[in-house]
Amino acid sequence: MSNRRQSAAIAAVLFACASAAQAYGPCQSEQSRSRETARRIDREWPQRPSNDELSRYIQSLGERLGRTSLTGRAIPWRFTVLRDRSPYAFSIGSGFVYIADGALRFARNESELAAILAHEIGHQLAGHFCEPDPPSHGRYDSSAVRRDEVGTLVQVIDPRKELEADQYAVDILRDAGLDPRAMLEVAKRLPAHSGSGLGRPENERVFALQNRLRHFRPNAPGVQDSYEFRRLREHIRDQ
Numbered sequence: 001m002s003n004r005r006q007s008a009a010i011a012a013v014l015f016a017c018a019s020a021a022q023a024y025g026p027c028q029s030e031q032s033r034s035r036e037t038a039r040r041i042d043r044e045w046p047q048r049p050s051n052d053e054l055s056r057y058i059q060s061l062g063e064r065l066g067r068t069s070l071t072g073r074a075i076p077w078r079f080t081v082l083r084d085r086s087p088y089a090f091s092i093g094s095g096f097v098y099i100a101d102g103a104l105r106f107a108r109n110e111s112e113l114a115a116i117l118a119h120e121i122g123h124q125l126a127g128h129f130c131e132p133d134p135p136s137h138g139r140y141d142s143s144a145v146r147r148d149e150v151g152t153l154v155q156v157i158d159p160r161k162e163l164e165a166d167q168y169a170v171d172i173l174r175d176a177g178l179d180p181r182a183m184l185e186v187a188k189r190l191p192a193h194s195g196s197g198l199g200r201p202e203n204e205r206v207f208a209l210q211n212r213l214r215h216f217r218p219n220a221p222g223v224q225d226s227y228e229f230r231r232l233r234e235h236i237r238d239q
């Protein structure tokens with residue numbers, strides 16, 4: 001897999017849920033499936049060491065977000081930073097979340113970076129890795145579900161789940177004392193990919209978030225970025 005192809009594919013599916021080809025199964029198998037996928041990612045994807053400063057900061061921010069709900073406190077969150085300049089993140093269930101260091105360059109403030117993580121946490125809190133594959137007939141519009149191969153992984157993008165994870169993310173950000181409107185800002189700034197089929201669902205995400213956030217007033221004087229965020233962002237920009 002060329003880097004170019006990888007970058008193009010993953011940028012197109014920003015915030016997607018990635019899973020192994022045998023994407024969905026009974027909830028009981030989530031843990032073994034996630035572990036297998038995590039091993040595959042460890043073998044195939046360049047990662048930052050878990051003890052470097054950026055990794056430790058992301059782990060700490062992610063845990064803070066994950067702990068905002070009762071379910072989240074029971075999940076052993078593990079956040080891994082991938083070496084990739086494209087801004088994206090994905091999760092594979094059982095607390096495993098992956099985020100490219102390009103997401104730190106993409107985020108204009110700490111709440112936006114947190115929104116990217118909160119969306120992935122939302123997928124897990126919503127139980128998306130426990131649900132069966134959408135039916136291929138009936139009322140559910142399965143044609144809206146996309147599957148993309150990225151290396152040996154298959155990324156599954158189900159617009160219904162994307163909307164749901166966004167709604168979870170709004171609550172997570174609010175409860176963590178961050179700016180929930182950052183989820184909308186991030187969704188608006190998703191890269192445009194003509195012909196990818198993502199246009200319509202992305203617009204639906206923005207619309208749904210605008211609707212959800214219409215009663216949120218801007219915080220005064222606003223959520224401040226932490227010192228760690230500002231320092232690491234400067235640091236990564238120089239790399």
Ligand SMILES: [Zn+2]
Nearest residue numbers: 015016017162
């Ligand atoms: Zn998603």
